[in-house]
Amino acid sequence: MNVVILAAGMGKRMRSDLPKVLHPLAGKPLLAHVVDCARSLGPGRIVIVYGHGGEAVPRAIAGEDLLWALQEPQLGTGHAVMQALPHLDPAAPTLVLYGDVPLIGRDTLARLLAAAGSGRLGLLTVELPDPEGYGRVLREGGRIVRIVEHKDADDDARAIREVNTGIVVAPTAALARWLGALSNDNAQKEYYLTDVVAAAVHDGIGVVSAQPADACETLGVNSKAQLAALERVFQHRLAGRLMDEGVQLADPARLDVRGELTCGRDVAIDVNCVFEGKVEIGDGASIGAHCVIRDTRIGAGAQILPFTLIESSSIGARARIGPYARLRPGTELGEETHVGNFVEMKNTRMAAKSKANHLSYLGDTTVGERVNIGAGTITCNYDGANKYQTVIEDDAFIGSDTQLVAPVRVGRGATLGAGTTLTRDAPEHKLTMSRTQQTTVESWKRPVKKPARKP
Ligand code: UD1
Ligand code: CA
Secondary structure (H helix, E strand, O other), X not given: XXXXXXXXXXXXXXXXXXXXXXXXXXXXXXXXXXXXXXXXXXXXXXXXXXXXXXXXXXXXXXXXXXXXXXOOOOOOHHHHXXXXXXXXXXXXXXXEEEOOOOOOOHHHHHHHHHHHOOOOEEEEEEEOOOOOOOOEEEEEOOEEEEEEOHHHOOHHHHOOOEEEEEEEEEOHHHHHHHHHOOOOOOOOXXXXXXXXXXXXXXXXXXXXXXXXXXXXXXXXXXXXXXXXXXXXXXXXXXHHHHHHOOOEEOOOOOEEEEEEEEEOOOXXXXXXXXXXXXXXXXXXXXXXXXXXXXXXXXXXXXXXXXXXXXXXXXXXXXXXXXXXXXXXXXXXXXXXXXXXXXXXXXXXXXXXXXXXXXXEEEEOEEEOOOOEEXXXXXXXXXXXXXXXXXXXXXXXXXXXXXXXXXXXXXOOOOEEOOOOEEOOOEOXXXXXXXXXXXXXXXXXXXXXXXXXXXX
16 A cells, blocks of 8 residues: 655644644654554555655654655645655555644544455545535435535535545555546636546546544644644543553643653552653652653652653652652662752762752762762762762762762762862761861951931
8 A cells, every 4th residue: 555645735824934744743743643653554655745844844754664755836635646646556555644634543544445445435534513614525325426625615515514534545546547637627726636536436436435433533733723622632542541551640631741651550640740752650650740751761669749850860669759859861760769859960870768858969970879968969060161970889978068079989988067068089987078167256246227317
């Protein structure tokens, strides 16, 4: 089979510099959703017709299996499919999809393809309560005879509620012949793909129809409002699947997954969390409200408390993170670690049972096991030009408000006194601190406010 995806249209109503088919749905371009669905059918060729937005479209959509056909100017859907013809295998049928109809499902297409076989024309149609704007499916004695576009339709045709979704499958050699004979003598002065239906009927080729499992599958995106509506449909379905798998969602309407979320047993997710990229959550872990988690593995039984942001990190089993923690790329936390509020970490490994509970920055740091990082600890890892490493060995205790000026090492079991600015390595099992002498000025008097002078 060949698949042609039409993606040349301009998308004027999006009011955007980004080509319409590149707008993201669930974190992925609309067109990429359609390409993935096409791939799931295992076609011999996938040809994408592009035009508006130019090379930005092929550049954004990866795949060595994809063929590209430029349509310039854009003279209608029939003209668009014509541009793909040189790439198609004439011996196999051709399925036409739309780059701006992202929720189309594999099962629906499989049913359409089965209905059409290799010799018939298959149309995906749907009954709509409000068919305004769509091409209407005209039948005689139950048989499809042609499609008339809304703008070309008379009142009788406009009363028909069965509409053309645009998705069709056709025998390729015949399709090429029908397209070659299209005219643009219609209300929009366009070459309509839909006119191939009447041509097939004229040639005595059977025309069959199939309907989508869910009408949402055929909804297109023409505006930001429609994009947002389809995003909700997508997220709602995905939330349903997660709950079927046993994930406890506080509110399925307040979850956003922009990528691939995999959950173990008894995972609980509170409201308004966003998951991006590839996220794995282990058995019994819980995610508090308002967390954003990207490309991260979370171990079994870990608790991520509210308002935590985690990127490209891994969190050990039974760790407790947040509230208000920020874990930047390269953070690796061992089992039963604790990272509390207003702690930022980057490119930092912290081994089992270590804690950084309050107000700290740990960058380019290796922390051993059972280490306590006091409140207000800062690793000074950057001198304005280069980054340096800090190493804190097992069982060290870092007093509050300490600066570790990297590169520097704190030995095993060492203690740093509160307020230390550490510029040289701290030896094992000793107390190290840098502090100016505390003094009390006996003669000092607190200033008092001068009385206001009269004018
Ligand atoms: C088309 C169908 C109509 C159907 C409707 C479903 C035709 C003539 N009409 O109408 O029967 O009910 O879809 O949504 O086919 N495109 C190109 N190049 C072009 C023109 C369009 O690539 O020259 C692409 C667009 O980017 C879009 C798709 O084809 O993805 C549909 O084009 P659009 O102009 O929206 O067709 P409709 O008028 O909605
Ligand atoms: Ca349309």
